[in-house]
Amino acid sequence: MIKIENLSRSFEQVRALDDFSVEIKRGELFGLIGPNGAGKSTLMKCLIGLLKPDKGEILIDGENAVENSISVKKRIGYAPEDPVLYDYLTGMEFLEFITDLRKVPREISGEKIKSLLQNFGLEGKANQLIADYSHGMKQKISLAAALIAEPDILLLDEPTNALDPESIFWFKNHLQQLCESGVTIIFSSHILDTVEKICDRVGIIHRGKMVACDTIKALRRKFGGNVSLEDIFMHLISK
Ligand SMILES: Nc1ncnc2c1ncn2[C@@H]1O[C@H](COP(=O)(O)OP(=O)(O)OP(=O)(O)O)[C@@H](O)[C@H]1O
Numbered sequence: 001m002i003k004i005e006n007l008s009r010s011f012e013q014v015r016a017l018d019d020f021s022v023e024i025k026r027g028e029l030f031g032l033i034g035p036n037g038a039g040k041s042t043l044m045k046c047l048i049g050l051l052k053p054d055k056g057e058i059l060i061d062g063e064n065a066v067e068n069s070i071s072v073k074k075r076i077g078y079a080p081e082d083p084v085l086y087d088y089l090t091g092m093e094f095l096e097f098i099t100d101l102r103k104v105p106r107e108i109s110g111e112k113i114k115s116l117l118q119n120f121g122l123e124g125k126a127n128q129l130i131a132d133y134s135h136g137m138k139q140k141i142s143l144a145a146a147l148i149a150e151p152d153i154l155l156l157d158e159p160t161n162a163l164d165p166e167s168i169f170w171f172k173n174h175l176q177q178l179c180e181s182g183v184t185i186i187f188s189s190h191i192l193d194t195v196e197k198i199c200d201r202v203g204i205i206h207r208g209k210m211v212a213c214d215t216i217k218a219l220r221r222k223f224g225g226n227v228s229l230e231d232i233f234m235h236l237i238s239k
Pocket residue numbers: 011014015016034035036037038039040041042043081
């Protein structure tokens with residue numbers, strides 16, 4: 001359903017994405033890992049239409065995501081690595097604003113907001129200004145905003161970095177349930193244990209190129225059997 005073909009994007013001398021291709025099926029939880037500066041966030045920004053690729057194509061169910069960026073954006077929930085929030089709104093006001101923006105009917109938005117706040121352990125903070133939230137709370141509200149309109153594609157850029165263990169536990173299970181119901185997820189992370197545990201397939205990106213892409217099982221077979229994702233990662237990026 002997501003087909004990325006020969007995607008390239010440079011920033012002056014830096015080739016952030018270099019002929020990058022991948023296909024991700026509907027309902028897949030796809031892990032994207034790679035060193036700092038490898039191109040993970042650039043890829044997500046191209047997918048959501050925040051950056052225009054220099055070359056290549058992004059097709060979502062056959063629809064060109066660059067040419068039809070508005071219709072594609074409606075289907076995507078995006079949680080950037082640095083959450084974009086409004087400090088002068090409370091958590092509740094921010095989620096109400098997002099549900100209005102994404103046209104979630106008022107009859108159901110209240111329940112949705114309540115249950116997400118509860119699942120992320122933020123119900124006691126709903127009426128506090130986002131400016132006064134901790135780092136982890138800001139990440140939680142950004143994730144809640146990405147999930148709230150029940151998009152069929154989720155782009156999650158290092159979503160669990162600042163979360164506490166209880167929230168990570170809930171969030172990992174929730175993502176797996178979403179995939180079972182047909183949601184497609186791209187999940188970038190430096191937490192390789194989490195990626196190894198929850199992702200169906202993993203892509204390893206290095207200097208803008210995909211250097212390996214397969215299921216954990218198949219990657220293990222390729223790299224000698226009894227190896228961890230960390231071993232595979234270290235081997236590939238040391239080249
Ligand atoms: N707006 C920009 N202007 C100039 N260079 C940029 C810009 N955005 C990204 N880059 C460069 O593109 C490369 C890829 O960056 P990107 O943010 O995609 O990496 P990343 O894999 O997400 O890294 P990290 O793990 O640190 O988040 C880096 O060399 C970065 O410096």
